[in-house]
Amino acid sequence: MKYSNQTRLLVAVDCVIFGFDGADYKLLLIQRGFAPEKEKWSLMGGFIQPSESADEAASRILEQLTGLKEVYMEQIQAFSTPERDPIERVIALPYVALIDIEKYKTQINDDFHARWYNIKSLPNMIFDHKEMVELALNKLRYKAAFHPILFELLPEKFTLPQLQAMYEGLYDTKIDKRNFTRKVLSTNLLKKENEKDKSSSKKGAYYYSLDEEHYKENFTNIHNFIPRNEIPVGNE
Amino acid sequence: MKYSNQTRLLVAVDCVIFGFDGADYKLLLIQRGFAPEKEKWSLMGGFIQPSESADEAASRILEQLTGLKEVYMEQIQAFSTPERDPIERVIALPYVALIDIEKYKTQINDDFHARWYNIKSLPNMIFDHKEMVELALNKLRYKAAFHPILFELLPEKFTLPQLQAMYEGLYDTKIDKRNFTRKVLSTNLLKKENEKDKSSSKKGAYYYSLDEEHYKENFTNIHNFIPRNEIPVGNE
DNA sequence: CCAAAAGTGTTAGTGGTACACCCATGA
DNA sequence: TCATGGGTGTACCACTAACACTTTTGG
Numbered sequence: 390m391k392y393s394n395q396t397r398l399l400v401a402v403d404c405v406i407f408g409f410d411g412a413d414y415k416l417l418l419i420q421r422g423f424a425p426e427k428e429k430w431s432l433m434g435g436f437i438q439p440s441e442s443a444d445e446a447a448s449r450i451l452e453q454l455t456g457l458k459e460v461y462m463e464q465i466q467a468f469s470t471p472e473r474d475p476i477e478r479v480i481a482l483p484y485v486a487l488i489d490i491e492k493y494k495t496q497i498n499d500d501f502h503a504r505w506y507n508i509k510s511l512p513n514m515i516f517d518h519k520e521m522v523e524l525a526l527n528k529l530r531y532k533a534a535f536h537p538i539l540f541e542l543l544p545e546k547f548t549l550p551q552l553q554a555m556y557e558g559l560y561d562t563k564i565d566k567r568n569f570t571r572k573v574l575s576t577n578l579l580k581k582e583n584e585k586d587k588s589s590s591k592k593g594a595y596y597y598s599l600d601e602e603h604y605k606e607n608f609t610n611i612h613n614f615i616p617r618n619e620i621p622v623g624n625e
Numbered sequence: 626m627k628y629s630n631q632t633r634l635l636v637a638v639d640c641v642i643f644g645f646d647g648a649d650y651k652l653l654l655i656q657r658g659f660a661p662e663k664e665k666w667s668l669m670g671g672f673i674q675p676s677e678s679a680d681e682a683a684s685r686i687l688e689q690l691t692g693l694k695e696v697y698m699e700q701i702q703a704f705s706t707p708e709r710d711p712i713e714r715v716i717a718l719p720y721v722a723l724i725d726i727e728k729y730k731t732q733i734n735d736d737f738h739a740r741w742y743n744i745k746s747l748p749n750m751i752f753d754h755k756e757m758v759e760l761a762l763n764k765l766r767y768k769a770a771f772h773p774i775l776f777e778l779l780p781e782k783f784t785l786p787q788l789q790a791m792y793e794g795l796y797d798t799k800i801d802k803r804n805f806t807r808k809v810l811s812t813n814l815l816k817k818e819n820e821k822d823k824s825s826s827k828k829g830a831y832y833y834s835l836d837e838e839h840y841k842e843n844f845t846n847i848h849n850f851i852p853r854n855e856i857p858v859g860n861e
Numbered sequence: 862c863c864a865a866a867a868g869t870g871t872t873a874g875t876g877g878t879a880c881a882c883c884c885a886t887g888a
Numbered sequence: 889t890c891a892t893g894g895g896t897g898t899a900c901c902a903c904t905a906a907c908a909c910t911t912t913t914g915g
Contacts, residue, residue: 390712390713390715391712392635392672392713392715395672396632396672396674396675397632397634397635397675398634398635398636399628399631399632399634400635400636400716402704430869436628436631436632436744437632437634437705437716438632439632439707441707442705442707443705443716444705461685464702464703466700467679467700467703467718469636469673469678469679469680469718470678471675471676471677471678475627476626476629477626477627478675480636480673480679480716481630482703482705495741542655547891548867549867549868550866550867564904565905565907566868566869567869567870567905567906567907567908568866568904568905568906570868570869571869572903573872573903585867587867587913587914589804589867590866590867590912590913590914591864591865591866591867591912591913591914591915592865592866592867592868592911592912592913592914593866593867593912593913594866594867594868595867595868598775609858610858611856613713615902616904616905617847617904620702620847622779622845622846713914733900748870749871781908785892785894785895786893786894801878801880802894802895802896803878803879803880803881803895803896804877804878804879806896807877807896808876808877811876821894823886825892825893826885826886826887826892826893826894827885827886827887827888827892827893827894828884828886828887828892828893828894828895829883829885829893829896830893830894830895831895845910849877849886852877852878853877859877
């Protein structure tokens with residue numbers, strides 16, 4: 390039995406995949422292989438299949454492109470204007486994903502002609518993908534100010550200067566390192582390691598890693614990672 | 626031209642409509658008039674039509690039921706598991722709406738056998754509508770702690786004790802009225818009127834109204850309407 | 862020995878919370 | 889006059905932000 394006299398629509402998920410290279414935020418884009426807008430840049434996306442939920446579709450699509458599973462992803466608002474895709478109406482469910490850019494490098498699947506673009510100089514993108522990216526960035530900026538989601542972008546061991554650079558990059562601002570260190574450590578989300586990372590200074594910076602216990606328990610707590618006046622308005 | 630070999634799906638919006646009666650939060654539910662689960666309670670919903678966006682569909686559906694337009698609405702996460710509707714797969718885009726319960730009363734459309742239910746004693750609902758309501762409530766609790774969205778639930782003129790009761794109801798807690806007053810007034814979102822509301826006390830409480838200018842400008846600012854430890858975790 | 866990055870403490874101000882009494886008035 | 893709800897101020901504490909010098913070490 391079916392609902393009668395109703396229009397059925399294509400539903401796609403589009404993945405807004407962010408990475409961080411130590412200095413800048415990058416967005417992973419592919420070159421669309423088919424018309425219209427062939428060869429323009431696009432988010433990686435795909436239609437929801439009969440057997441899968443939207444979350445599953447997003448994971449599948451992310452894995453197809455990057456080889457990565459179990460990545461932090463979050464759905465944002467649907468894009469649904471009837472004319473957004475000129476071929477046929479498609480409802481898009483965009484997902485924001487944060488991945489460790491280093492992990493991706495080793496598993497790249499080049500079938501899609503994917504490329505990292507600095508978020509400060511994005512190319513023209515098809516349809517309303519630019520809007521999706523803007524929305525995703527806003528969401529990220531808002532959420533990262535209160536929740537430790539950026540930690541997902543880092544390798545297992547990382548230094549506080551690296552972490553700080555991530556926050557500075559996202560908000561395009563400078564943060565006082567003494568205040569930042571104090572805030573981050575006071576969350577008890579991190580464990581200090583004994584080794585140092587000497588790759589970026591002679592003195593070396595201590596490695597930290599996530600304290601998995603505390604991280605899961607306190608993930609939804611509300612923190613204050615960055616000064617209030619750096620949180621952009623017009624968000625979520 | 627069309628995308629070939631892809632499955633098209635029904636896409637519906639479901640409206641999670643909250644009201645506040647001065648003491649409790651209410652959810653507006655309808656009695657489903659058709660099988661399956663005929664006569665069980667349900668959110669008001671409807672399929673997205675070919676000519677409309679999801680936002681438009683949500684407004685249309687809200688207006689059908691309540692007669693109200695230009696109401697605060699916000700989309701929350703899509704529900705998309707393949708089996709959620711036993712008749713046929715439907716992707717649901719839930720919307721949270723906040724309406725002034727008094728305005729609704731005068732415009733009720735009884736075709737749908739609608740009824741307000743206290744959110745503390747909801748009836749059994751069809752499909753995953755209960756989950757939608759939970760998600761919507763969480764979202765509301767989180768957002769209302771930082772943004773003045775609850776103001777949408779009130780009539781044009783309202784008193785501070787009324788406003789406080791709304792916050793107390795949402796978080797099921799008591800708030801110190803001195804602190805609450807100070808916080809709310811410090812936002813500069815309100816204008817004090819000269820009249821008093823004498824309906825709930827002999828002394829009377831001053832009416833306030835939204836300072837439209839400031840309200841629109843500062844809507845996205847981050848406030849602190851309720852104590853941190855009352856904000857539930859596991860939110861958004 | 863020096864350049865370059867890491868690490869660390871203090872202070873002043875702001876904002877949050879806890880707390881209790883007087884005010885106005887209709888009945 | 890009294891019961892009821894409305895309105896107001898203060899003091900402590902915690903958090904924030906601003907700020908500068910010392911440490912380490914590879915070259």
